[in-house]
Amino acid sequence: MSRSILITGANGGLGIGISQTFLQESPENHLWLGVRSNRDAAADLQSLHPDRVHLIELDVTSAISWDLAVETILATNKSMDVLINNAGHHDDQLLAMMTDDSWHKVIDSNLTGTFNGCRAVARTMMGQRRGRIINIASLSALLSPPGQANYAAAKAGVVGLTQSFAKEVARAGVTVNCLCPGYIDTPALSAMNPEQRQAATAKVPMRRLGRPEDVAAAAVFLASENAGYITGSVLKIDGGIF
Amino acid sequence: MDELRQQIKDLMVNELMLQMTAEEIGNETPIFSPEGLGLDSVDALQLVVALEKKFGLKFPDAETARNVLRCVDTIAAAVPAAE
Numbered sequence: 001m002s003r004s005i006l007i008t009g010a011n012g013g014l015g016i017g018i019s020q021t022f023l024q025e026s027p028e029n030h031l032w033l034g035v036r037s038n039r040d041a042a043a044d045l046q047s048l049h050p051d052r053v054h055l056i057e058l059d060v061t062s063a064i065s066w067d068l069a070v071e072t073i074l075a076t077n078k079s080m081d082v083l084i085n086n087a088g089h090h091d092d093q094l095l096a097m098m099t100d101d102s103w104h105k106v107i108d109s110n111l112t113g114t115f116n117g118c119r120a121v122a123r124t125m126m127g128q129r130r131g132r133i134i135n136i137a138s139l140s141a142l143l144s145p146p147g148q149a150n151y152a153a154a155k156a157g158v159v160g161l162t163q164s165f166a167k168e169v170a171r172a173g174v175t176v177n178c179l180c181p182g183y184i185d186t187p188a189l190s191a192m193n194p195e196q197r198q199a200a201t202a203k204v205p206m207r208r209l210g211r212p213e214d215v216a217a218a219a220v221f222l223a224s225e226n227a228g229y230i231t232g233s234v235l236k237i238d239g240g241i242f
Numbered sequence: 243m244d245e246l247r248q249q250i251k252d253l254m255v256n257e258l259m260l261q262m263t264a265e266e267i268g269n270e271t272p273i274f275s276p277e278g279l280g281l282d283s284v285d286a287l288q289l290v291v292a293l294e295k296k297f298g299l300k301f302p303d304a305e306t307a308r309n310v311l312r313c314v315d316t317i318a319a320a321v322p323a324a325e
Contacts, residue, residue, distance in 0.1 A: 126291040168284050171259060172291070 004077035009087030013186025017212020034058035060113030066120035110154035166232030182238025206239035
């Protein structure tokens with residue numbers, strides 16, 4: 001059966017990795033890649049799979065933008081089957097030095113964006129009596145490292161939102177779960193110098209950084225029929241750090 | 243009207259997975275009171291979505307929902323008005 005899958009933050013390393021894995025999983029998967037100004041990687045993926053990949057303009061912090069996106073998807077694919085709330089960014093600063101702007105932007109993109117996405121698809125998925133929502137949180141939600149008060153708070157909020165929302169829609173056949181990736185080897189980690197990268201790897205019991213496909217595999221599973229009795233779960237993908 | 247009430251009761255039993263039959267639901271049985279069906283706010287949302295889908299009922303605000311979702315009779319009364 002054809003499935004429409006919306007992935008936010010689709011131009012980033014993790015978003016692309018998740019998108020590629022869903023494309024490989026089934027020819028019935030039709031992807032809607034939520035993008036904003038940065039869209040080169042997503043556009044490349046679309047050019048490789050023009051029949052199954054669509055780019056869609058989406059500002060996750062705007063409820064109106066969400067409504068338009070969902071409307072567009074439903075007009076084309078007739079169903080909204082999977083939502084991956086992956087968009088977000090971090091802006092690490094010690095709390096005592098943190099600007100209002102840094103706080104609000106990180107909360108908005110990570111937490112408000114996830115809230116907007118869940119709300120935008122809730123009624124549609126409940127009406128369908130099926131749906132899978134996967135929120136990408138972070139290990140930071142559980143470890144709360146110094147310098148990430150904004151990001152850790154936002155991602156911990158995503159965990160709480162996931163578990164509360166999961167209970168609200170469970171009997172409608174909609175599952176809501178979240179993933180907490182640890183150090184994943186994406187361009188977002190490129191800000192690390194070699195020493196920092198080595199130190200990060202040393203913290204991982206498996207002695208390697210995670211790969212986008214490690215996270216994607218979990219997302220594909222949680223979106224599958226086999227994961228139908230799993231909801232409100234918080235799955236760490238961290239090589240055993242915790 | 244009786245057929246409509248029956249459809250609403252069937253919808254409630256099926257959509258909300260109630261552990262009772264449609265025949266056990268009275269036309270004036272309170273939907274959310276503990277003395278009635280004792281449904282909760284999560285059931286309410288599911289019921290709203292189901293009524294919107296099946297009957298085209300619209301619930302523009304919480305006040306409307308509270309008034310319509312009192313019992314089977316109040317829901318049935320709202321259906322023709324919405325059509």
